[in-house]
Amino acid sequence: MATVFFIWGFVQSLVVGILIPVIKNSRYNRLLSLIFLITSLNIALQFLLRYRYWRNDYPRVLVIPDFLDFLLPALLFLYIRSIIDRKLVNGDTKFLYVPFFFGILLFVSTLVIPDFSVRKYIGSYYHESILLAIFLWKLFLTIKGRHLVYQQERSGRQKAAGWWPKALVLFLGFLTLVAFINLGHVFIVLDNFKRDEWVKLVQRLVELNFIGFTCSIILITIFFLLKFPKILSNFPHEKGKKKLNLFDADKHLKKLEELVDKEKIFLDPRLSEQKLADKMEVPYYVLSVLLNDHVEKSFSNYINGKRVEEAKRLLESEKYEKYTILTIAKDSGFRTESVFYVNFKKHAGMTPKQYKKKLALVRDSGYCR
Numbered sequence: 001m002a003t004v005f006f007i008w009g010f011v012q013s014l015v016v017g018i019l020i021p022v023i024k025n026s027r028y029n030r031l032l033s034l035i036f037l038i039t040s041l042n043i044a045l046q047f048l049l050r051y052r053y054w055r056n057d058y059p060r061v062l063v064i065p066d067f068l069d070f071l072l073p074a075l076l077f078l079y080i081r082s083i084i085d086r087k088l089v090n091g092d093t094k095f096l097y098v099p100f101f102f103g104i105l106l107f108v109s110t111l112v113i114p115d116f117s118v119r120k121y122i123g124s125y126y127h128e129s130i131l132l133a134i135f136l137w138k139l140f141l142t143i144k145g146r147h148l149v150y151q152q153e154r155s156g157r158q159k160a161a162g163w164w165p166k167a168l169v170l171f172l173g174f175l176t177l178v179a180f181i182n183l184g185h186v187f188i189v190l191d192n193f194k195r196d197e198w199v200k201l202v203q204r205l206v207e208l209n210f211i212g213f214t215c216s217i218i219l220i221t222i223f224f225l226l227k228f229p230k231i232l233s234n235f236p237h238e239k240g241k242k243k244l245n246l247f248d249a250d251k252h253l254k255k256l257e258e259l260v261d262k263e264k265i266f267l268d269p270r271l272s273e274q275k276l277a278d279k280m281e282v283p284y285y286v287l288s289v290l291l292n293d294h295v296e297k298s299f300s301n302y303i304n305g306k307r308v309e310e311a312k313r314l315l316e317s318e319k320y321e322k323y324t325i326l327t328i329a330k331d332s333g334f335r336t337e338s339v340f341y342v343n344f345k346k347h348a349g350m351t352p353k354q355y356k357k358k359l360a361l362v363r364d365s366g367y368c369r
Contacts, residue, residue: 006047009215013040016222031079035072039218042068055118062121063106069134070099073175077141080168084148084283098137106130135183138176145169151283167220252290255280266306269335273299307333308347311340315356325352 017036020029045065048054054061074095081092109126110116121127149165259265259279268275276299277287291299311332314320320328329340329352344352 003047003051005215006043006051009218010040010043010047012215012218012222013037013043016218028079028082031075031082035075035079036218038068038072038075042072055122059117059121060110062118063110066130066134067099067103067106069179070102070137071096073138073141073172074099076168076172076175077145080145080165080172081148084151084165095141102130102133131179131183135176135179138172138179142169142172142176145172151281171221249290249294252280252282252286253294256287256290256295260303260306264310266303267310267331267333269330269333271303271333276303303333304343305347307340308344311344311352312348312355315352316359325356328352 013036017033017040020033020036023029042065045054045061045068049062049065078092078095113120145165146169149169256276259276265271265276265279273287274284277284280287288299291297291302295302297305311328311334314323314328314331320331325340326337329337332340334340334343341351344350344355348355350358
């Protein structure tokens with residue numbers, strides 16, 4: 001029975017992983033496809049290790065499923081974030097640091113531990129520590145994912161889009177539960193009972209629990225993909241998206257003005273729309289609607305306009321009279337002098353040097369415009 005489930009789960013996840021980018025090739029779908037393909041690899045390895053004696057013949061392969069147990073929930077969380085916030089930013093790659101750190105650690109352990117074997121790895125304190133880390137990592141990502149969905153619920157997205165992230169977070173919860181059961185099996189059953197028939201039965205139930213949950217998740221995912229095909233179209237929220245009501249818009253505008261005008265967040269040269277949304281504690285798309293519909297400016301146009309205003313203030317200051325244009329550009333939040341020149345001319349109608357000469361003429365004439 002277990003063999004049938006393993007083969008079924010492997011074929012399902014492999015076929016779905018191949019078909020998703022064929023149906024709709026996009027960055028988000030490639031990420032979802034990667035999740036399914038890695039799941040199929042994990043199922044195949046679990047089957048070979050449990051039922052084809054690879055654990056004895058190729059013991060070093062044992063660490064690969066543990067690495068995948070770190071990697072899969074991280075990829076799933078990144079996918080959840082991408083469909084809720086409509087983009088991934090460079091800072092999101094930090095969620096891959098943990099999987100690859102433990103991946104390197106696991107690989108090194110196969111080289112450092114003398115005569116690495118299943119007996120030296122499974123049930124050891126080292127392996128128990130790895131299982132505990134896997135559980136805590138999955139629990140952390142589940143909590144983070146639930147927080148993202150909570151923010152989504154506050155903002156009010158489309159119904160289909162809303163249920164899909166909820167289902168994915170539920171899957172993360174299932175993965176965490178599986179990790180908890182495996183942890184309990186190792187810490188309680190193996191440490192306190194001898195290897196009799198009862199323990200073997202418990203081990204078999206743990207195996208069925210893993211493949212049962214995995215197959216269920218795959219099956220439910222296929223159901224969602226069939227029922228809501230727009231999932232593969234990356235949820236075109238921009239079309240027919242709800243407007244912010246006046247109360248919410250006013251509240252968000254006040255927060256935006258506080259961050260920009262008082263705290264001068266625009267002075268951060270690495271400021272992105274996602275980072276600003278995070279500071280405002282709103283989803284990315286809410287900030288986009290706020291800027292486009294209420295401020296009537298794009299993010300880059302709005303922020304660079306504020307930076308140009310700051311640059312003009314610095315140019316007018318006697319303190320910065322002898323400073324170079326590059327220094328003023330950097331102190332205004334621009335990353336390069338060329339970008340500063342382009343935006344200054346766009347917003348001020350003249351170059352920084354022309355503006356500086358104009359200020360000198362005004363000072364010399366004693367007339368302040």
